[in-house]
Amino acid sequence: MGVEMIKILLIAPYTGMTQVVKQLDIPKDFQLDIKVANLEESISLARKAEDEGYDLIISRGGTASLVEKNVSIPVIHIDITGYDMLRVFTLIRGAQNTVAFIGFENICRGARTLNDILDYDVKMFTIHKRDEVRLLLNKLKNENYEIVIGDVVTVEEAQKIGLRGFLITSGKEAIFDAFDEARRTYHMFQKVSYKTDQYQQILQSLPTDIIVINQQEKVLFNNLSPNKERIVKKLLYDKELGKNIHQALSLNEKQWAHISSENEDFELQIFPVTSRETKLAGIHLCSYKRKDESAAFRMITKKIHQPILGGSTYAQSIKNKIYAFANTTDNLFISGEFGTGKMTIAQSIHFQKFESNHPLFILNCEIIDSDDLKTLKDRWVSVQKGTAIFEHVESLSPTNQKLLIELFHQIPESLQLIFLANEQASSLIEKKHIFVSLIEKIDPIFIHTQPLRNRKEDLREFISYYLSEFHTRFGNETLGIRSDALEILMRLDWPGNLVELKKKIRELSLRAVGYYIENKDVKEILHEDALKEQNKPLENKGFYIPPGLTLEEMEQRIIQKVLEEEKENQTRTAKRLGMNRTTLWRKLNDK
Ligand SMILES: Nc1ncnc2c1ncn2[C@@H]1O[C@H](COP(=O)(O)OP(=O)(O)OP(=O)(O)O)[C@@H](O)[C@H]1O
Secondary structure: OOOOOEEEEEEEOOHHHHHHHHOOOOOOOEEEEEEEOOHHHHHHHHHHHHHOOOOEEEEEHHHHHHHHHHOOOOEEEEOOOHHHHHHHHHHOOOOOOOEEEEEEHHHHHHHHHHHHHHOOOOEEEEEOOOOHHHHHHHHHHHOOOOEEEEOHHHHHHHHHOOOEEEEOOOOHHHHHHHHHHHHHHHHHHHHHHHHHHHHHHHHHOOOOEEEEEEOOOOEEEEOOOHHHHHHHHHHOOOHHHHHHHHHHHHHOOOEEEEEEOOOEEEEEEEEEEEOOOOEEEEEEEEEEEEOOOOOOEEEEOOOOOOOOOOOOHHHHHHHHHHHHHOOOOOOEEEEOOOOOOHHHHHHHHHHHHHOOOOOEEEEEOOOOOHHHHHHHHHHHHOOOOEEEEEEOHHHOOHHHHHHHHHHHHHOOOOEEEEEEEOOOHHHHHHOOOOOHHHHHHHOOEEEEOOOHHHOHHHHHHHHHHHHHHHHHHHOOOOOEEOHHHHHHHHHOOOOOHHHHHHHHHHHHHHHOOOOEEOHHHHHHHHHHHHHHHHHOOHHHHOOOOOOOOOHHHHHHHHHHHHHHHOOOOHHHHHHHHOOOHHHHHHHHHHO
16 A cells, blocks of 8 residues: 655745755655745745645744644744744844844743743843834844844844844754654644535434534534525525524424425424534424425335235235345336225335335325425435326326326336326226336336235134224224134125235124124124115215206116116116116117
8 A cells, every 4th residue: 555645735924934845854644845935925835725725734933833824724824933043043143233033922931941942142022913023123223233033024023124134044953843743743633524415314314304604604514405495595594593502502402393384384493503602593393384285295214014914925025025026126007996005015015125215205196286295306306216006097187197297207216106097007098097108117027916805715804803903093993803703704806906905804893892803793783784785965975966967868877877886787776767668778878
């Protein structure tokens, strides 16, 4: 592995320093560049160095202090050493003139000691601020001082008013000391930046949306997606939020804010962040909802636990399919009657695959519009993987189908699409309910769910599952079903499948007096259902007669509906309609 090079810019406040540096053996791990600059020039030079990726800057005295305020990389000061002072004191040895030494306290201290040891008569003048220099020099001139020892600024000013300036130059020892210091600082800085990077990463990957701002409400940090960032930055102009931030900081307490703008609703928590120097506020974006977001679009990020029940061959094959599809990225088309578990299977595949790590979008095709599809697209931009379930695909309008095809061209392939429909895709295509091109675009694998009547051996397991759910949710005490009661349920057709079963078991568990659902409970409930069914007005069975029909046309519709319900059985249909079979036959053939 090569040596890690430390890139350094040395800003020399006087030309001579470059000569000294050039004579030195530059450490092998240094990439050192030297530039001479006065105070003003040093600032832009240092900023440029930072932009160019220099790790450190080395400079001396006032230049170093000024540079330090203008860059965020470390600045190493070349200290004035005893040798440097000895050198300048040696230079003025024998001078008959009155000599003044001007410097900040830390320099003067050493110089004073040296002066005493050498028994010189140099007068020490301590300054506290740089702008004291000019005034002091004028005073010294009036007091007949001729020689002034000091740093670059002092010497330049002295020369301007006709005094002789002796610059305290830096010798190689001071420069070497600075090199050592530079290396130490570099390695320390590396460690600190590694830690800072780690913290940045941690904050960045927090699963919650966080923004940190200072008292001026300038954003210092956020881990939001670009989309949300834009929205939240706009939000910071909100006066209400401003008040909440102020309160959080002044009371040092968490504040909740509910901000409602024209298009969006936000739930925010503002918390004070204790920092050594400044007060900061953290904002946790708890929930964000676009007001135009309709019930047609849902985003689920929390895992739904739904065991796949049943011991039948069919149930087993579904479990295997869930396992298999959770390991592929294939799109799916799940068809089956109402309430046969299409959604449950689709969700199980998603959660088996992603747990809660990636979102699940659910779109109800009965009510979606172009805005919902746009919401899906927008949301999709901020996530990498996930699943989109489209339910009731049979209800998709041709316009929405075209929009979907367009959308699927833009949506990344890492989004798995699952279509749910009440009929097989081939039959929907045949009836022209969905476009072949839509199915071709998603190119799915097909799954067909079985109605409950084809898997009655699973009934008992479903019943005990539902009973335990009611026990947990509602405190029902029913624990099981008697075998003869179950037998009756096994004989039913269950057109409403699991939804119907669940509803019936709920009713039965409320009716049961003891711990078991009895045969009589089932009989009673079935009897009541039959009565209800007989008395139900036709429109309540989902039957609708459009306005503008003639009496005859209305009659035809009613006959057709009842015939359909009685599975084309004319005897039963005639009975329900209160007419004899011949009349019914005539009416059917008259149309
Ligand atoms: N394998 C299963 N194990 C346990 N419960 C199930 C199972 N499948 C479905 N259910 C339950 O049956 C009910 C109907 O399931 P689901 O909504 O998945 O059916 P669906 O076919 O998508 O219905 P729809 O056609 O109305 O959209 C839900 O209460 C669900 O929790």
